[in-house]
Amino acid sequence: MTPTAPTTPRQQPLLQVLDLRVRYPVNDSLGFWPKTRQLEAVKGIGFNLYAGETLGVVGESGCGKSSLAKALMGLIPSQSSLLKWFDQDLTNIPLQRWGAVRRDVQMVFQDPLSSLDPRLNVLKIISEPLRTHEPGLSAEQRKAAVIETLIKVGLEESVLYRYPHELSGGQCQRIGIARAIILRPKVILCDEPVSALDVSIQAQIIQLLRQLQREMNLTLVFISHDLAVVKHISHRVMVMYLGTMMELGHKDRLFKEPAHPYTQALLDAVPKADPRKERHKSYSLLSGDIPSPLDPPAGCVFHTRCNRADAQCALQEPSFKASESSSYACWHPLLST
Amino acid sequence: MACATRWTRRTAEVSTHSSLLEVKNLNVHFQTPEGELQAVRDLSFSLRQGETLGVVGESGSGKSQTMLAMMGLLANNARAEGQVLFKGDNILNLPTAQLNRVRGPRLAMVFQDPMTSLNPFLKIERQMTEVLQTHQNASRGQARAAALQMLEKLRIADPLRCFNSYPHQFSGGMRQRIMIAMALLSQPDVLIADEPTTALDVTVQAQIVALLRQLQQEHGTSIIMVTHDLGLVASLSDQVMVMYGGRVMEHAQADDIFYNTRHPYTRALLESVPRLEHADDALLAIPGMPPSLRNMPPGCPFAPRCARADNDCQHPAPLRLVTDGAADHWFACHHTDAPA
Numbered sequence: 001m002t003p004t005a006p007t008t009p010r011q012q013p014l015l016q017v018l019d020l021r022v023r024y025p026v027n028d029s030l031g032f033w034p035k036t037r038q039l040e041a042v043k044g045i046g047f048n049l050y051a052g053e054t055l056g057v058v059g060e061s062g063c064g065k066s067s068l069a070k071a072l073m074g075l076i077p078s079q080s081s082l083l084k085w086f087d088q089d090l091t092n093i094p095l096q097r098w099g100a101v102r103r104d105v106q107m108v109f110q111d112p113l114s115s116l117d118p119r120l121n122v123l124k125i126i127s128e129p130l131r132t133h134e135p136g137l138s139a140e141q142r143k144a145a146v147i148e149t150l151i152k153v154g155l156e157e158s159v160l161y162r163y164p165h166e167l168s169g170g171q172c173q174r175i176g177i178a179r180a181i182i183l184r185p186k187v188i189l190c191d192e193p194v195s196a197l198d199v200s201i202q203a204q205i206i207q208l209l210r211q212l213q214r215e216m217n218l219t220l221v222f223i224s225h226d227l228a229v230v231k232h233i234s235h236r237v238m239v240m241y242l243g244t245m246m247e248l249g250h251k252d253r254l255f256k257e258p259a260h261p262y263t264q265a266l267l268d269a270v271p272k273a274d275p276r277k278e279r280h281k282s283y284s285l286l287s288g289d290i291p292s293p294l295d296p297p298a299g300c301v302f303h304t305r306c307n308r309a310d311a312q313c314a315l316q317e318p319s320f321k322a323s324e325s326s327s328y329a330c331w332h333p334l335l336s337t
Numbered sequence: 338m339a340c341a342t343r344w345t346r347r348t349a350e351v352s353t354h355s356s357l358l359e360v361k362n363l364n365v366h367f368q369t370p371e372g373e374l375q376a377v378r379d380l381s382f383s384l385r386q387g388e389t390l391g392v393v394g395e396s397g398s399g400k401s402q403t404m405l406a407m408m409g410l411l412a413n414n415a416r417a418e419g420q421v422l423f424k425g426d427n428i429l430n431l432p433t434a435q436l437n438r439v440r441g442p443r444l445a446m447v448f449q450d451p452m453t454s455l456n457p458f459l460k461i462e463r464q465m466t467e468v469l470q471t472h473q474n475a476s477r478g479q480a481r482a483a484a485l486q487m488l489e490k491l492r493i494a495d496p497l498r499c500f501n502s503y504p505h506q507f508s509g510g511m512r513q514r515i516m517i518a519m520a521l522l523s524q525p526d527v528l529i530a531d532e533p534t535t536a537l538d539v540t541v542q543a544q545i546v547a548l549l550r551q552l553q554q555e556h557g558t559s560i561i562m563v564t565h566d567l568g569l570v571a572s573l574s575d576q577v578m579v580m581y582g583g584r585v586m587e588h589a590q591a592d593d594i595f596y597n598t599r600h601p602y603t604r605a606l607l608e609s610v611p612r613l614e615h616a617d618d619a620l621l622a623i624p625g626m627p628p629s630l631r632n633m634p635p636g637c638p639f640a641p642r643c644a645r646a647d648n649d650c651q652h653p654a655p656l657r658l659v660t661d662g663a664a665d666h667w668f669a670c671h672h673t674d675a676p677a
Contacts, residue, residue, distance in 0.1 A: 060538040060539075060540060060541075061509075061538055168626055170626055198395040198396050198565070198626075198627065199395060199565050199606065199609060199610050200395060200605070200606065200609050200622070200623040200626075200627070200642075201626060202609075202610075202611075203609040203610070203611070203620050203621070203622035203623070204622040204623075204624075206611070206620060206622075207620065207622050225538060225539070226611075227539070227613055228610070228611040228612050228613045229611045231611065231613060232611040232620055255613065265540060266539060266540065267613065268543070269539040269540045269542065269543035270539050270568060270613050271542075271543075271546065271566070271568030271569050271572040272568050272571065272572075272612065272613065272614050273567040273568045273570075273571045273595065273607065273610065273612055273614075274595065274614065275571040275572070275574070275591040275592055275595055276592065276596075278568075278571045278572035279572070281572070285540070285543050285544055285547055286540045286543075286544075287492075287544070289508045289510055289511065289541065290508075
């Protein structure tokens with residue numbers, strides 16, 4: 001059950017990213033004439049992804065975690081100084097020419113129902129990737145592959161001709177996963193795959209993803225706002241805030257001894273299912289909301305809500321310090337001595 | 338940043354007088370083209386002043402319908418039976434005019450989705466002052482002053498600017514705080530919060546929780562907290578009611594629910610939720626899915642997913658008291674009086 005940590009540093013990464021940026025044009029005008037401004041949703045993120053690992057990405061809403069996933073998939077345009085999937089340098093390759101990578105990198109979306117086409121039945125939904133990437137297959141071969149995949153995700157053959165609205169949320173999410181694994185991809189990006197599900201179904205989907213990872217040697221990027229879920233499935237965890245990477249580290253260390261004050265604040269905010277401890281807990285709360293990403297604070301983006309912030313934090317943006325044990329971007333980290 | 342709220346055990350301060358709100362044998366039926374469905378079965382609980390009741394359950398467990406029935410907000414095809422006694426008077430199925438003297442001023446509700454429960458066409462000022470003008474015949478000036486004061490109490494920066502804004506100009510957390518401010522304006526005796534933080538980030542959720550605790554200590558408001566988040570229940574509740582398939586599965590003091598669990602469903606729920614404080618990666622999923630109202634099992638609703646189910650479970654299990662444990666620990670299971 002325990003995920004084994006496969007990250008040996010010498011291993012060749014599946015994905016290398018340096019200084020990835022995603023910008024959206026937004027209309028900032030109050031008057032008649034449009035005035036376009038750039039909203040930078042992801043600003044300069046760099047990391048490596050290794051084969052067989054699960055990288056968790058956590059952060060509050062609006063921190064850019066979904067934009068990051070879409071940019072890695074090549075669903076939205078992005079700028080970077082390096083973006084390399086499986087030895088293919090895609091740094092300046094237009095999105096239309098990403099083809100081969102898209103086959104090996106698949107995505108599972110948050111809302112299980114609305115991410116499935118309501119007018120297609122389950123067979124058509126799951127076989128669509130095959131029709132695109134393996135046009136030579138006959139209808140029987142496609143159906144056989146779909147049935148095999150359905151069984152893999154714990155569904156029965158009887159759902160083959162059903163439509164999404166006839167299925168429950170958990171079943172729809174299993175179909176979303178089946179659609180993602182039918183091409184035997186190397187990497188699956190999961191964007192909040194369990195947050196729309198009931199608690200008892202959540203655990204089933206998490207277990208399914210883990211099991212598939214073992215069986216198919218998948219690499220997962222698991223995006224969620226729920227720290228407990230991320231802790232249960234990930235080997236390494238990235239914490240994001242306002243488009244910036246605040247901390248990246250091995251799960252055990254990051255949850256036990258976070259270096260960044262923001263990570264600590266996130267952990268403190270999660271109520272524990274333990275009434276005796278909870279009642280006597282004194283909260284140190286983050287005040288206020290996330291600043292608008294259109295108008296991010298200068299210096300460290302977190303300094304407006306941080307209790308360790310000083311003048312330096314407001315002026316200068318901390319660079320990302322990477323070391324063996326911990327990687328963080330902070331002037332005043334919480335380091336255990 | 339610094340805002341530390343110390344939370345002391347509330348149960349000691351809860352008045353021992355008779356209950357403020359008492360629900361007896363509540364049943365909710367829906368008339369549908371496919372026949373009559375029962376969403377809530379034989380539900381009873383009581384709430385004292387200053388006490389917090391946590392109601393836990395998955396979707397379709399009947400937790401929201403219970404709250405809507407109490408507030409007289411059920412859909413047109415629904416029928417509620419039983420008694421909802423507020424300070425001794427039955428308020429269930431009262432005519433709207435009489436009901437409005439109680440709901441709103443005395444019983445207030447905060448809904449799950451702060452996005453859709455505010456009127457997008459009206460400024461916050463109008464929406465907030467309306468409460469006092471309707472329920473307390475306050476003048477516009479009085480209502481304005483009271484509303485501003487409430488916004489300040491909820492630590493909303495620049496209440497005046499907030500007054501002149503429309504709901505879409507706020508973030509989810511701000512909107513939820515405005516909803517809570519509206520619910521508290523008439524100083525209700527009971528605040529019903531239906532998944533108040535589900536749509537919010539954890540840091541904002543922690544702010545709202547701290548706020549509810551503070552308000553409860555200041556005003557002695559009773560709170561009914563409907564949620565699926567066991568952590569939230571642990572941090573706020575005095576008593577906890579676990580619901581499944583329209584029935585109460587277990588109902589006890591919060592500590593007994595968490596440390597002295599009797600019902601297999603409660604146990605399974607506690608084990609299937611990923612928790613930060615658990616070091617190991619053990620996560621025991623419950624097989625199957627929650628029953629739909631259309632084909633509810635005839636006996637215990639949890640039986641098809643329960644590891645302990647046998648022939649007895651084909652008959653519904655009545656709620657019974659734990660014999661050797663704490664007082665007021667009820668559970669509905671044919672098996673085991675020993676901790677599950």
